[in-house]
Amino acid sequence: METERTYLRFPLNYRIEHWGMVLSFTMLAITGLVQKFAFSGVSIWIITGLGGIENVRIIHRIAATVLMVEAVYHIGLIGYNLIVRHYSADLMLSRTDLKNALQAFQYNLGLRNEQPLQGRYTFEEKFEYFAIIWGTIVMIVTGFVLWNPIAATTVLPGEFVPAAKAVHSGEALLAVLAIIVWHMYHVHIRKFNKSMITGRISEEDMREEHPLELATLQTAAEAEPDPNLARRRRNFLAIYGVVALALLVGIYVFVTFEQTALETVVPEETVVIYTQPNTQPEPIAVSFEMPMTSWENGVGQFFQTRCVFCHGSRIPLSGLDLTTYDTALLGGTSLAAIIPNDPENSGVILKFTNGDHPVLMTNDELERLSAWISAGAPQ
């Protein structure tokens, strides 16, 4: 059987990078989403399975660190390809990609007969690539604020912390959904693409998906050895070494600067930081001014101004009506309000000295009212 010709699509280092990314992304997504939806049953099951929320946070941070280191490597790879190898920037989005996207859209609706002819990277792949680049930048920046809120708020207003959280978790959901919908569909469902595993792509797939690249490959002349390559590589590696080192130091600071939001703080014992002011209000300062020698001379007037509001004939609270001498002597439902010669057992005094009455009397009023009762409560 004649084996079909295949082309190298992803060299080993590309594939390692891709699977490192898959691993860190998946761990980030799992440990992040269970925090976003912390109260769902699945989340609780996963959090418990991973040994508690603190472990989840630590795994999330380890995966984030892997992703950041991966990003530093990727910057180097891109630089190497462009500057040393002089590869064309075939991953860049161009106007052709927009045209291709439109054509694919029309083709899918049956408005065009031809799929767009695409090169090494199709517009579907480029969109995804830039979504990852953009998403990773957003996640690193907002992740920094969440990981180091104290450092961040020395330069940014405090509102940036909850804002960063909203962006971080929203972008996370977007990224996961994009992978599930866009990547899954284009790479696994539409046609199972194994090139990230084997590194190779069949001629047939090449013709179908990357016809322009196939054409260049077939017509390309044997590449001349580039005499300047070694020099460019030396220069590039020297500069990139410095940049990478600076970035790695940056990551180290990022990761170790603060331990904030890693451990769940065990609630301290509850301490009262606010005590209600003494429920017994200060006695009203201004006493009833008239003398209280008899009901007619002051006492009736006193009850009228201070008590009848609640103990009037219309709605006598506790059955006590203090509008007239006679009704006052009848008392309330549980206490005899006035017992002549016995102020201590009279309700109007007792209720106020034992402190279970909603309004108060001044000491002066109590004294004068007691004196009146002691004198036989004259009318």
Ligand code: HEC
């Ligand atoms: C803001 C409404 C209000 C005012 C004003 C008021 N009282 Fe009362 N009084 C109550 C209420 C309510 C009760 C029942 C509360 C309880 O049983 O603890 C009560 C109960 C009493 C009782 C006990 C009655 C019984 O048989 O249970 C006496 C005596 C009394 N008040 C006297 C007075 C006097 C004297 C004044 C005026 C200095 C006064 N009250 C002003 C609301 C008021």
